[in-house]
Amino acid sequence: MPVVSIANPKGGAGKSTTALVLGTMLAAKGASVSIIDCDPNQPIKAWATGSSKATVRVLSDITESRIVSVIDVERAERQFVIVDLEGTASRMVSRAIARSDLVLIPMQASAVDAAQAARAVGLVREEEQVLNRPIPVRVLFTRTSPQIPTRNEKLIMDELRTSGVPLLTTHLNQRTAYQSLFTYKLTLEELDPATVNGLEAAVTNASHLAGEVVEVIRGMSGKVAA
Amino acid sequence: MSASVKPSFGFESLADIQPAPASVPESTVQEVDRIGERMGFTSREVAVRRKRRPPSDEPSDQINIRASITDINYFVEWCETNRYSYREGFAELVKRINQA
Numbered sequence: 001m002p003v004v005s006i007a008n009p010k011g012g013a014g015k016s017t018t019a020l021v022l023g024t025m026l027a028a029k030g031a032s033v034s035i036i037d038c039d040p041n042q043p044i045k046a047w048a049t050g051s052s053k054a055t056v057r058v059l060s061d062i063t064e065s066r067i068v069s070v071i072d073v074e075r076a077e078r079q080f081v082i083v084d085l086e087g088t089a090s091r092m093v094s095r096a097i098a099r100s101d102l103v104l105i106p107m108q109a110s111a112v113d114a115a116q117a118a119r120a121v122g123l124v125r126e127e128e129q130v131l132n133r134p135i136p137v138r139v140l141f142t143r144t145s146p147q148i149p150t151r152n153e154k155l156i157m158d159e160l161r162t163s164g165v166p167l168l169t170t171h172l173n174q175r176t177a178y179q180s181l182f183t184y185k186l187t188l189e190e191l192d193p194a195t196v197n198g199l200e201a202a203v204t205n206a207s208h209l210a211g212e213v214v215e216v217i218r219g220m221s222g223k224v225a226a
Numbered sequence: 227m228s229a230s231v232k233p234s235f236g237f238e239s240l241a242d243i244q245p246a247p248a249s250v251p252e253s254t255v256q257e258v259d260r261i262g263e264r265m266g267f268t269s270r271e272v273a274v275r276r277k278r279r280p281p282s283d284e285p286s287d288q289i290n291i292r293a294s295i296t297d298i299n300y301f302v303e304w305c306e307t308n309r310y311s312y313r314e315g316f317a318e319l320v321k322r323i324n325q326a
Contacts, residue, residue: 001246009267031240064271068255076247079240090270094262095255099248119265126261131254217243 002217003071003081005100010116011087014106014142016043017178018209019084022104024187025210026080027056034074036083038062038092043182044084050185064091071099089119098127102217103135106142106172109153114160121165136220140209141171146201168216170208177202279314286313 004022006015016039023035034057037044045060057078062070067083074081083096097103105120107113117139124135139160144153160167172178177188180196188206193199262268293301305315 001244026240029240031243032245064269072248075245077245079243079245086270088270089265089267091259091262091267092270094258094265094267098254098258123262123265123267126265127258130257130261214240214243 001075001079001081002101002220003075003083003099004102004104004213004217005083005085005093005096006104006106007085007093007097007120008105008107008113008117009087009089009093009119010107010113013087013108013113013116014140014172015039015087016084017181018104018106018140018142018172019082020044020047020181021172021178021188021206022210022213023056023080023082024052024054024181025206026214027054028187028189029210031079032077033057033080033082034059034078036060036062036067036070036074036081036096038067038083038085038096040086047182047185052186052190054187054190062092064095067092067095068099071096075099089123093120094123094127097124097135098131100135101220102213103137104140104168104213105137106140107156108143109141109150109156111152111156114156136166136216138166138168138213138216140168143174144171146173146175146205168209168212170205170212172209173202173205175202175205279311 006019006022008015016037019035019037020043023033027033032055035044037058037060042060044058048056048058048060057074059070059074071081071083083100085093085096103120103124105117107117121137121139124137128135141153141157144150149157157167176197177191177199180186180191181188184191188199188203191199301312301315304310305312308315308318310318
């Protein structure tokens, strides 16, 4: 049921990687998952043409006029619906956010990403007013070093905290394994540790991320917990 | 990390999260579009003028028929009822030849 939209009007923030990592990890834990690929480059549609045995349902070629009905159909059938949005400020983004239970905003620790992430947060806040319901937001830092946070990261995190924008504790670290997902069109569990460096660490990182997202969903409201 | 201490990632059971229909009415879409446009989230899709009739690249020719007035009236009424041009009505009849 929970619809998790992944939005940042800036391209290259890590939206598709987050969507794929999250979706395949939840599916690996036994959940029914749909990923709606709204990125014009259709990276997840391309991933789905591979030989992965993952049970994730991938929907693509979505238009602005269809996005609402596609989300509504999927949420009635699947435990998790993940919407990978395009890296532009578009009507598709605003409509998807309106149907979401949680909005994840991936961003790299850069001023450019932060400015666009702030736009997405602003849009969510406005839609909350119109829809008269809370739409929880979480900012997710992507491509971070697993070791030491950079000065940029610390500065941006401080500002987000000051502005009251909640952050996920888990970051999606910079890992070769995440790029390999798209190269080999497999899941993390299906990749060969002999050819992909740091696979175990990537699986742990992805598990932490998916676990934290599930915690956020459980904590959002009593509606989710049956 | 000790092998006996397994980390927990919150996946003990995902059974409490189940599919459910949307609780938000679809009628709010226009309001959301208005907010989105105000904040620069505008439509990126190019509007395509919908043609009433599908264009045809196939060459055309004429056919003159001497037919009974009853048949002509029947054909004209059928075309009007179905909002077909005579050309479309004739094409529809041809299509049905092999379906009969």
